[in-house]
Every structure is written in C-alpha cells, then in structure tokens.
Amino acid sequence: xxxxxxxxxxxxTIPNKHxxxxxxxxxxxxxxxKYESNIEVIKDNIVVDGKSVTSMLTLNATKGTSLKIxxxxxxxxxxxxxxxxxxxxxxxxxxxxxx
Amino acid sequence: xxxxxxxxxxxxVVIRPAVVLDAEEYHIPERHISPDRVDDELKRLEKxxxxxxxxxxxxxxxxxxxxxxxxxxxxxxxxxxxxxxNLINKMRQLIETKHVVAEFAVASVLREYAKQFLKxxxxxxxxxxxxxxxxxRILHRLIGQTHQRLIDLDEEVVVLAHDLTPSQTANFDxxxxxxxxxxxxxxxSHTAIIARALGIPAVVGLKDASISTNxxxxxxxxGNRGIVIINPDEETVEEYQHYxxxxxxxxxxxxxxxxxxxxxxxxxxxxxxxxxxFPEEAQTVLEKGGKGIGLYRTEFLYLGTETEPTEEDHYRxxxxxxxxxxxxxxxxxxxxxxxxxxxxxxSPVPERNPFxxxxxxRFCLQHLDxxxxxxxxxxxxxxxxxxSLLFPLITNLTELRQAKMIVRDTMEDLxxxxxEVRTDVPIGMMxxxxxxxxxxxxxAQEVDFxxxxxxxxxxxxxxxxxxxxxxxxxxxxxxPSVLRLIKEVIRAGQRYxxxxxxxxxxxxxxxxVLLLLGMGLRTLSVAPPAIPEVKKTIRSIxxxxxxxxxxxxxxxxxxxxxxxxxxxxxxxVLPELY
Amino acid sequence: MKLSDIIVTDAIxxxxxxxxxxxxxxxxxxxxxxxxxxxxxxxxxxxxAVISRENQATTGIGKGVALPHAKLKSIKHPVxxxxxxxxxxxxxxxxxxxxxxxxLLLSCTxxxxxxxxxxxxxxxHVQQDIFRKFLLQSDTVxxxxxxxxxxxxxx
Numbered sequence: 113x114x115x116x117x118x119x120x121x122x123x124x125t126i127p128n129k130h131x132x133x134x135x136x137x138x139x140x141x142x143x144x145x146k147y148e149s150n151i152e153v154i155k156d157n158i159v160v161d162g163k164s165v166t167s168m169l170t171l172n173a174t175k176g177t178s179l180k181i182x183x184x185x186x187x188x189x190x191x192x193x194x195x196x197x198x199x200x201x202x203x204x205x206x207x208x209x210x211x
Numbered sequence: 212x213x214x215x216x217x218x219x220x221x222x223x224v225v226i227r228p229a230v231v232l233d234a235e236e237y238h239i240p241e242r243h244i245s246p247d248r249v250d251d252e253l254k255r256l257e258k259x260x261x262x263x264x265x266x267x268x269x270x271x272x273x274x275x276x277x278x279x280x281x282x283x284x285x286x287x288x289x290x291x292x293x294x295x296x297n298l299i300n301k302m303r304q305l306i307e308t309k310h311v312v313a314e315f316a317v318a319s320v321l322r323e324y325a326k327q328f329l330k331x332x333x334x335x336x337x338x339x340x341x342x343x344x345x346x347x348r349i350l351h352r353l354i355g356q357t358h359q360r361l362i363d364l365d366e367e368v369v370v371l372a373h374d375l376t377p378s379q380t381a382n383f384d385x386x387x388x389x390x391x392x393x394x395x396x397x398x399x400s401h402t403a404i405i406a407r408a409l410g411i412p413a414v415v416g417l418k419d420a421s422i423s424t425n426x427x428x429x430x431x432x433x434g435n436r437g438i439v440i441i442n443p444d445e446e447t448v449e450e451y452q453h454y455x456x457x458x459x460x461x462x463x464x465x466x467x468x469x470x471x472x473x474x475x476x477x478x479x480x481x482x483x484x485x486x487x488x489f490p491e492e493a494q495t496v497l498e499k500g501g502k503g504i505g506l507y508r509t510e511f512l513y514l515g516t517e518t519e520p521t522e523e524d525h526y527r528x529x530x531x532x533x534x535x536x537x538x539x540x541x542x543x544x545x546x547x548x549x550x551x552x553x554x555x556x557x558s559p560v561p562e563r564n565p566f567x568x569x570x571x572x573r574f575c576l577q578h579l580d581x582x583x584x585x586x587x588x589x590x591x592x593x594x595x596x597x598x599s600l601l602f603p604l605i606t607n608l609t610e611l612r613q614a615k616m617i618v619r620d621t622m623e624d625l626x627x628x629x630x631e632v633r634t635d636v637p638i639g640m641m642x643x644x645x646x647x648x649x650x651x652x653x654x655a656q657e658v659d660f661x662x663x664x665x666x667x668x669x670x671x672x673x674x675x676x677x678x679x680x681x682x683x684x685x686x687x688x689x690x691p692s693v694l695r696l697i698k699e700v701i702r703a704g705q706r707y708x709x710x711x712x713x714x715x716x717x718x719x720x721x722x723x724v725l726l727l728l729g730m731g732l733r734t735l736s737v738a739p740p741a742i743p744e745v746k747k748t749i750r751s752i753x754x755x756x757x758x759x760x761x762x763x764x765x766x767x768x769x770x771x772x773x774x775x776x777x778x779x780x781x782x783x784v785l786p787e788l789y
Numbered sequence: 790m791k792l793s794d795i796i797v798t799d800a801i802x803x804x805x806x807x808x809x810x811x812x813x814x815x816x817x818x819x820x821x822x823x824x825x826x827x828x829x830x831x832x833x834x835x836x837x838a839v840i841s842r843e844n845q846a847t848t849g850i851g852k853g854v855a856l857p858h859a860k861l862k863s864i865k866h867p868v869x870x871x872x873x874x875x876x877x878x879x880x881x882x883x884x885x886x887x888x889x890x891x892x893l894l895l896s897c898t899x900x901x902x903x904x905x906x907x908x909x910x911x912x913x914h915v916q917q918d919i920f921r922k923f924l925l926q927s928d929t930v931x932x933x934x935x936x937x938x939x940x941x942x943x944x
Contacts, residue, residue: 134338138288145294165291166298166324172331576912579905612850612883613912619846620858624901657883 120188122181124199131174134165136203141165143198149185151195162195212444215420217392219437220403223412224451224458225369225390226443229430231421232372239318239350240426243310252306256313259352264293266348288338292345298324314353321346364388369430371421371439375402385409385491390432392439394421406434407716408488410495410740414439461787465743469500473746475728477753482734483746484540486714490531493541495739500746503540505736506601506662506714507532509585510548519581525588533596540597542639542662542712542736543589545582545614547571547603566676571604576613586621590632599637601662606646608653615657639710643667648696655707661700662736665715669693688717689770689777694730701731712736721748721785722777728754729761751784790867790906791941792914795894798934799824800870803927805891810880814839814857817872817893826868827895835861835895849882853889853925854915858908860898867896867907871924871933890924914940 126132132140144151144162151162155177160167162181173179179199183191198204231240244252267290275283292298298320305316325342369390370383389411393402396415406413412434424430424441431440431451440447473483484505485496496504512520512528532541549570562568575582589600600618605611615638625632642648643664651661669686670677672693677686687693697713704711712734717723719741725748727735737745760780767773800820807813815836822829838859842848849855855878870893877887892911896904914920920940927933 134288134341135284138284138291141291141295142287161297164295164297165288166295169331170327577909579909580902583901583905608851608884609916616846616848616850616856617908623842623845653884 117185118188119182119184120192121183122192122196124179124181124196126173126175126177126179127200128202129175131177132168132171134169137165137168139203140168140195140198143195144191147183147185147187147191149183149188149191151191152182152184154180154182212447213423213441215392215417215423215439215441217414217417217420217437217439218397219413219434220396220400220415221391221406221411221413221434223390223410223434224431224455225412225434226429226431226448226451226455227367227369227389229424229426229428229441230364230368230370231424231426232370232375239314241315242312242426244306244312246310249307249310252313253303255353256302256306256316259313259317259349260293260299262352263345263348264290267293285341288341289345289348292342293349314350317349317353318346321349369432371424371430373421374400375405383409390430390434391415392417392420392430392432394418404488407738407740408486408492410738462743464787465747468747468750469498469743471500471746471750473500473502473749475749475752475754475757477755479728479733479754481728481749482712483742483749484542484712484734484736485739485742486736487532487739490528490535492739493532493535496742497535499739499742501739501742503542503597504532504536505540505542505712505734507541507543509544509546513546513548520584522584522588525585526591529588529592529598530595533592533598536596538597540599542599542601543592544601544603544641545572545585545589546575549574549604572602572610572614573604576610576617579617582614582617583621586618587625590618590622590625590636591630593633593636594631598633599639599660601639601641603641603664604643604667605640605654606644608650608657611640611654611657641667641714642700644671645696648700651700651703652706655703655709658709660710660712661704663697663700663711663713663715665693665697665713665717668696668715672696687770687774688715688720688723689773691768691770691773694726694764694773697727697732698730705731710734719745721745722774722781724748725752725757725760725781725784726764726777728752729757729759729764748781748785752781756780756784790903790910791944792910792937793934793941795867795869795907795910796892796934796937797821797824797826797868797870798930800826800868801930801933802870802872803929803933805872805874805878807874807878808876810843810878811836811840813872813874813878813891814843814893817870817891818895820872821868821870821893821895824870826870827864831861831863834863835859839893839895843880847881847883849880849884849888850915851882851884851886852921853877853886854921855880855882855888855891856894856911856915857891858894858896858904860896860901860904862898864895864897866900867894867903869894869907869911873924873928873933890921913944 128136141163152159153162153168155171155173160171181192181195267286271283271286301320302316305311306313321342325339328339328342364384364387367387367389370388371392374393374395391402391406391413393415394417396402400415402413402415412432414432414434414437417439420439428442431443473481483501484503485501486506487493487496487504488508488511493504512524529543549565569577592598602614622632622634637659639658639660639662640654641664642651642661647654665688669688673685673690675682675685677683701711711732713727713732714736718735719737724745735745764773802817802820805813805816807816818832818835821827822832838861839857842859843857848857872891874889877889880888882888894907896907923936927936
C-alpha cells in the first residue's frame with residue numbers, strides 16, 4: 113500500500129473544571145477511534161494511546177494541563193484538528209453538569 | 212484440612228477434585244486450561260466482549276429514547292472500556308501466557324484497573340463502580356457459558372456451588388460429576404433431588420463451603436454423615452478409601468443380580484420401579500434393573516425456564532421416556548409445585564404458609580389452562596406406551612372428581628380435534644396427606660391405583676419440617692401412626708382391588724422394605740440408583756418372615772423400638788449391609 | 790372471572806320441578822333461553838350436548854352437587870345457571886347420592902380459555918362447604934343471587 117504517512121502534532125490545554133475525567137475521555141476516544149491514524153496523547157514525558165480510554169484516564173489531566181495530541185497516518189491532519197477542537201470546546205460539556 | 216458440616220441429602224462417599232461454580236458475587240478463582248485450548252478460550256473472551264457490547268448498545272439506545280442522550284452517555288464509557296485495546300490485550304496476554312480461563316483474565320485485569328482508579332482524584336474514583344459493572348456484565352456472559360461447559364468435563368469431579376438451579380444441573384455431564392455440595396438448600400432442595408436421582412453423594416446447607424474451596428482442591432463429600440472435607444489429610448483419605456473399597460465390593464455383588472427378577476426367597480414377585488425427574492433417567496432405571504417408572508415427576512419442565520412449557524414441550528419429554536421404556540409402565544404425575552418461586556410469583560399476595568397453601572393439584576385446579584396443557588400432552592402421549600396418570604396432594608374427593616372431570620373434558624376436546632386418545636388411561640392419586648389416607652376406602656372406589664408418598668405423608672402426619680434441624684428427629688417413617696396410615700391404604704387397595712405403590716424414600720431402605728412387604732405392599736418405586744440394593748433385599752427375604760416382622764412391629768409403641776427391631780431383623784438376612 | 794359474570798340471575802330456578810336428570814338439564818337450558826342468555830333455537834342442541842357429556846361420565850361430583858356442562862358453537866361467552874331441587878335428582882353421582890344443586894355451564898367452543906376460567910371459578914366456590922350449605926338454604930332467586938355476589942366479594 114502506498115499511502116503517505118504524515119505526522120501532525122498540536123498542543124492543547126484542558127479547559128474543564130474537572131479535567132479529563134471519564135466522560136470527556138470517552139468522547140475523546142470515540143472521536144479518535146474514527147480516524148485511521150494512530151493517535152497519541154502526551155503529557156510531559158508520558159505517551160498514551162489516544163484510542164484507549166483507560167490509558168487516557170491514567171494521564172490524570174486536570175484543568176489547565178497542557179497536552180500534545182499527535183496523529184500519524186493518512187488522516188492525521190484532520191484528526192488533530194478535530195480532536196483539538198473537541199478539547200478546546202470543553203469536550204462539548206456544560207461544566208455545571210460535570211460530576 | 213477443613214471439615215464442613217451440612218445436611219446429608221444423598222448417600223455415598225466420593226473423593227475428587229472440586230469444580231467450584233461461582234455465586235452472584237463472582238469469586239473468580241484462578242483456573243487453568245491446557246495450552247491447546249488457548250484459542251478456544253480467546254474466542255470465548257471475544258464472544259463475551261462482543262455480546263456485552265451488543266447488550267450495551269441496546270441499553271444505550273433504549274435509555275436514550277426514554278431518558279435522553281445525556282443520561283445514555285453513561286454507557287459510552289462502558290462501551291469505550293469494552294473496546295479498550297489496552298485492557299483487552301492484557302486479558303488476552305494472560306490467557307496466552309498463563310493459560311488461565313477467560314473469567315480469571317477478565318476479573319484480574321479489571322480488578323487491577325479498578326484499584327488504580329481508586330488512587331485517582333475523588334471524582335474519578337467514583338467511576339470504579341463502572342469498572343465493576345462492566346466486569347459483572349462480561350463475567351455474566353462468560354459464566355453463562357461455564358454452566359454449559361459442565362457438559363464436556365474431561366475428568367471426574369465433584370461440584371461445589373452456593374446453590375444449584377435446575378438449568379445448571381440439567382446440563383451436567385453425568386459421567387464426570389460424581390458428587391454435589393452446596394452452601395444453601397435443604398433436604399428437598401433441587402440439589403438433593405437431582406443427586407438422589409443421579410445416585411451421587413450430596414451434602415447441602417454447608418453455609419460457606421463453596422467459598423472455602425478452591426477449584427482443583429481435593430474434596431471428600433460424605434453423603435452418609437453430611438460432611439464435606441476440603442483438602443483432607445492422608446490419614447482421612449486412607450480411611451475413606453478403605454470404606455469405598457468395601458462398598459465397591461458390595462456393589463459388585465449387586466450388579467450380578469441386575470437381570471434377575473425382584474422375587475422374594477419364597478417366590479413372591481414384587482414390582483420394582485424407578486422414580487425419575489428427567490427423561491434421560493429412564494435409561495438408568497433400565498440399566499439398574501427396574502421394570503418401569505413408578506413416578507415421573509414433571510416439575511423440571513416448569514423450573515429453570517422463564518416461560519411456561521408448551522404442550523409440545525410436555526409431549527416431547529413424555530414421548531422420550533415412553534420410547535426408552537417400550538411396553539413397561541410409566542406413571543406420569545401432574546404438576547406438583549408449591550411453596551416455590553413458580554407458584555408464588557403467580558400469587559397475588561405472598562402466601563403466609565405456602566406448604567399448606569395453593570400448591571400442587573390445588574394450584575392446577577385454579578390454573579386450568581396450565582393443567583389442561585399438561586393433560587393434553589399426557590393423553591396424547593398415552594398412545595405411545597403404557598401410561599398412567601397420577602394426581603398429587605389429593606386431600607378430598609371433590610378435588611379428585613374435579614381433576615377427573617377435566618381429564619374427561621380434555622379427552623373429548625382431543626377427540627374432537629381428531630387426535631387418537633386412549634380413554635382407559637389408568638388414573639391414580641398420591642396418598643401423601645393423612646386426610647387422603649384416612650378416607651382411602653372411599654378413594655379406592657374412584658381411582659385405579661394409589662401411590663403412597665411417604666415423604667409428605669410423614670411431614671403432614673408429624674407436623675414436622677425435616678429440613679429444620681431442631682425438629683427433624685421427629686421425622687420418622689417408623690412412627691406408629693405413620694405406619695398405621697400406610698397399613699390402611701394397603702388394606703383398602705386389597706379390599707377394592709386397587710394397586711398400591713409406595714414411592715417415597717422409605718421404600719429404598721432395606722429395613723423398611725422388609726416391613727412393607729410384610730404389610731402387604733407389592734409395588735415399590737425408588738430412585739434408580741437404589742434399585743439394585745432394594746432388589747437384593749427383596750431376594751433375600753421371605754414373605755413369611757416379613758409378615759411376622761410386620762405383626763411384631765404393630766405391637767411396639769415408639770419409632771425407636773421399631774427401628775431397632777427392624778435393623779436387627781434385616782441384619783440377620785443381609786449381614787453385608789451392616 | 791366472577792361467579793356473577795357467569796350465572797344469569799333471571800335463569801336461576803330455586804325449585805326445579807323436574808324429577809329426572811335429563812328433564813332438569815332441559816329445564817335449566819330453557820330457562821337460559823327465556824332469560825335471553827342463549828338463542829332459543831339452540832335449546833335442543835345444547836340439551837343434547839350436555840346430556841351426551843353427562844352420559845360419558847357423570848359430573849355429579851358428590852356432596853349433592855352436579856356441574857353439567859358443554860361447549861357450543863352458537864354461544865359467545867360462558868353462561869350458566871343454578872337449579873335447586875329439594876327432593877334430589879339422581880345424577881349417577883360418584884358418591885351414589887342424589888343431587889340437590891345443579892350448576893349448569895354452557896361455553897363457546899372457540900374459546901376454551903374462557904370455559905376453563907369459568908370452571909375455575911365454579912370449582913373454587915363449590916370446594917367451600919359454606920357456599921354449598923348456604924346455597925342449599927337459599928330458596929328464592931333473590932337469595933341465590935345475593936349469595937353469589939357475596940361469595941364473589943369474599944373470593
């Protein structure tokens with residue numbers, strides 16, 4: 113197969129009050145799983161699989177934590193853009209409902 | 212070595228490794244598989260995961276419809292866990308490298324993960340219940356399959372469980388399950404009935420034995436003394452092995468008489484039949500040398516399923532037995548349920564005293580649709596063999612007549628529908644309550660046969676629940692009033708030329724066989740495994756001696772005197788038994 | 790199903806004039822027709838059906854009670870009536886004793902479930918000594934009807 117494998121990286125900051133807890137992590141994983149690209153999420157020097165909810169939760173990313181989203185694959189470009197948008201929108205969550 | 216005391220419900224002794232069926236809380240032990248089963252085990256895991264995913268997807272969409280998308284989003288986390296490569300790969304690795312069963316892999320990976328969760332900030336730690344929830348969901352799928360897997364055991368084992376359901380035992384591999392022990396249950400529990408039917412030792416009411424046992428532990432189930440020994444020491448094992456050796460020798464002598472007739476030493480022929488619960492046991496009756504089925508219990512059709520059995524379900528079960536038995540008699544007893552989930556769930560208010568409540572034939576006469584379904588199947592099956600029909604728990608003539616009236620109406624319906632039906636199917640009744648025994652002369656004029664159910668007859672005569680340890684010593688077949696009731700029934704049978712059978716456990720104990728034959732009984736129906744020993748007893752005694760014994764017994768005042776005398780008499784003719 | 794759903798009050802006969810089983814059956818069926826509970830043209834068919842069922846096996850279940858019954862195509866729902874006879878009628882009962890109370894039931898061939906429900910209800914009441922005793926003592930249509938509604942309430 114001859115597909116151009118590109119790697120894209122983008123840095124985001126967790127905006128929600130309770131950080132990257134179960135529900136946002138699930139949303140992130142759901143979206144990440146839609147892409148063919150390999151998705152990694154990096155906090156400091158910890159690299160985890162962005163398609164695994166358990167891995168994402170081990171990041172223990174609280175509000176204000178800065179994360180790197182790295183996508184490698186044919187749709188890497190789109191993937192990082194959309195995932196970054198999800199994080200920055202507060203995972204589409206209303207903070208009042210968090211709990 | 213750990214000794215647990217329970218209630219002995221089926222005699223015999225067995226020493227084997229344990230299979231532990233897990234209770235609702237799922238104590239998942241580390242069980243291993245042989246390396247060549249790894250692929251199968253991985254497939255089981257995959258199947259359980261995909262079934263759970265499907266289940267959750269359905270749950271999510273119904274929740275979304277009813278409560279909105281927000282609420283349903285809870286299940287997204289569960290679904291994400293089920294798809295999580297990180298978790299699934301760990302489970303797979305455990306199976307591939309450690310050769311553990313899928314249950315153990317799932318439980319250890321998820322529990323480990325739950326532990327990590329607990330260390331996280333509070334708002335995340337709360338999610339630990341979701342991890343447990345998903346664990347239960349997957350395990351439920353896997354353990355559902357485990358029960359099926361008891362079909363293909365490859366070694367002889369004993370089964371320990373919190374409790375056993377009919378659907379679990381229905382799937383037992385009978386060649387490999389050699390004993391049962393449960394934490395729950397009493398003498399009339401399903402485990403007890405099934406163990407006696409299979410002729411394997413069983414002890415119930417052990418409280419916590421299944422938790423104290425690890426799979427693979429050596430376990431002795433002593434169904435004679437009501438104890439279970441977990442990891443016995445060498446000396447204990449030797450002691451039991453010695454006992455078993457002697458027992459095997461005795462059973463060997465029993466095998467030799469299998470094909471000989473059940474005839475007393477002075478030439479009186481006795482009808483020796485078997486009691487069965489499951490169609491497959493009919494084969495055992497033949498193998499053990501029984502000459503028919505004296506009691507075919509039909510409750511198994513109703514238990515263990517969520518839906519009511521259809522006429523075809525009944526019909527198939529009956530035909531199966533009739534096919535095995537050929538021309539030999541098969542006595543089918545109509546539904547005898549009561550005091551259990553089945554009847555109680557159909558009661559508008561819980562009965563305060565269900566043992567004296569709307570049960571058995573009373574239940575049927577108040578649920579005629581259900582009764583008719585069964586009668587239709589029995590009457591249709593009657594064309595296929597030598598069938599007779601038996602009503603349980605009859606207490607007064609009106610009940611008997613009503614039941615017979617429904618039989619008659621059902622015959623008419625079937626004929627109108629173009630079925631061929633035998634209109635002369637013999638109809639009999641159980642005599643298992645004192646009121647029936649005391650009115651047996653009237654009943655004898657309206658039935659074709661009696662079947663004395665001693666277990667209930669003793670319970671209702673003595674007003675004692677024999678599973679209640681504090682009063683169970685009062686439960687005695689040798690009680691003079693019980694014996695007098697039995698005598699009345701036998702006499703009424705002789706007077707009106709009505710066959711009298713006895714189908715309680717009393718009939719499988721050699722000392723009582725001697726007494727009952729002396730009282731004039733000529734038909735005995737016992738659990739299939741007991742047939743050889745009863746036959747041996749019959750062949751060893753003479754009616755003349757038995758009559759003398761019965762006359763002597765009638766002069767005693769207490770059950771203790773009677774038992775002592777009977778044991779003394781039987782040990783003279785059958786010394787190898789004692 | 791309640792007993793009062795089955796028993797047609799206007800068709801109750803507190804004192805049957807009939808001396809024989811077949812006459813009593815016919816009288817009760819005619820009474821049902823007069824009360825417009827069954828079509829008049831079915832009287833003959835119904836009478837024959839009940840008698841032929843009775844000839845196969847008596848429904849005289851003892852304690853002075855008989856429950857003659859039959860299923861007919863021409864009937865929509867179970868209908869029944871009660872007849873009393875203070876002299877007693879020979880039903881060839883199982884206890885060889887005369888019958889003082891006849892509860893007659895006609896049901897629809899195409900609805901066997903309703904027939905069984907009606908039978909359950911009748912069985913349930915007839916099993917009770919007190920019901921039979923009061924029924925024996927009730928000598929007017931009103932008393933019988935009242936007894937039926939009381940029995941329904943107690944059930």
